[in-house]
Amino acid sequence: MKTHGALGDRLILASACLLALVWMAPLLWVLALSFKPNDFLAGRTDVLFSPPFTLKNYTDIFGTSSVFRWIINSSIVAIAQTALTLVLSTLAGYGFARTEFPAKRWWFAFVLAGLAVPEQAIVIPLHRLFADLDLHNSYSALVLPKLAAPFGVYLMTQYFKAVPKDIEEAALLDNTPRWKVFWRVVLPLSxxxxxxxxxxxxxxxxxxxxxxxxxxxxxxxxxxxxxLAATQSNFAQSEGIGYLMAQAVFAGLPIFIVYLFFQRHIVQAVAGTTVR
Known part of the structure; x- marks a missing residue:
């Protein structure tokens, strides 16, 4: 029995490694092409890990005078969206999970219905709204429309429901205000x-x-x-495939770094939301 169990574990591990390799193959292909000269890639793109190599594609990106301004803009927008979404979704999720108010289920269903609305369906109303408010070409216009996050409300609601009520009830019995229970007890657990x-x-x-x-x-x-998209015209004839791949790597690198730091929390959160 132990032999069969060990063999099964090895097969599962081998399958997982194979799937990981298949998943990583396109990423490795993009990374390898980003270090290839564009004139070489004009003839072939199947030679990945052998010379010639070059850093010119990346130096061309940094040679764009506005690239650091674009990085600052993306950082401001992404950080502001993340912080405000966390505040709003956490408060809404706690309200749906732990408080009672009229038509709570209907309101929750209304929030979840937002998951079914594609972004493209509301682009024109949003454009007209922010044009009337004269907010286009501002950080407010880039951040505010994304703060309505039905998925965030759902995730936080499910997570708070998985937190045992006994933890809160013990604090409430001591006449502790609910907002203090939320801030000092529940929030750290989330x-x-x-x-x-x-x-x-x-x-x-x-x-x-x-x-x-x-x-x-x-x-x-x-x-x-x-x-980066604005710097591309006909990439196959002007900037080149290597330059395009370098842009993809450059734009995706911050996300990869953030994920490396927080991947443990993702596993914990997914496990926590499955508890009933």
Whole structure:
């Protein structure tokens, strides 16, 4: 029995490694092409890990005069969206999970219905709203529309429901105000879920392209994804495939670094939301 169990574990491990390799293959392909000369890639793209190599694709990115301004814009937008989304989603999630108010289930269903509304369906109303308010080409216009986060409310609600009520009831019996119970007891327990929501929010904010394309018409307000896209004309004939791949790596590197620091919290949050 032990032999069969060990063999099964090895097969599962081998399958997981194989799936991980398949998942990583496109990423490795993009990374390898980003270090290839564009004139070489014009002839072939199947030679990945053998010479020639070059850093010119990355130096061309830093040679763009506005690239650091775009990085600052993306950082401001992503950090602001993440912080405000965490505050709003955490408060709303705690309210749905632990408090009673009229038509609570209907309100929760209304929030979840937002998951079914595609972003493209509300682009025109949002554009007209922010145009009437004269907020386009500002950080407010890039941040505010994304603060409505049905997924964040759902995630935090489910996580707070998984927290044992006994922990709060013990504090409430001592006549501790609910806001203190939330701040000192419940909120620290929700850090894994907040880390997960923060990563997803930061990822979406950093990679967002559609709304900045509509709202930011001035180059000084471009985010990194919009700015890099603006430098591309016909990439196969001008900038080259290697330059395009270097842009993809450059734009995705901050997200990869953030995930490395918080991946443990993601696992904890997913495990916590499955508890009933």
């Amino acid at each position: 850090l894994p879920a907040q880390a997960t929501l923060g990563i997803f929010t930061f990822l979406n904010a950093w990679n967002d392209y559609l709304w900045p394309l509509i709202s930011a018409s001035q180059p000084e307000m471009y985010t990194l994804t919009l700015g």
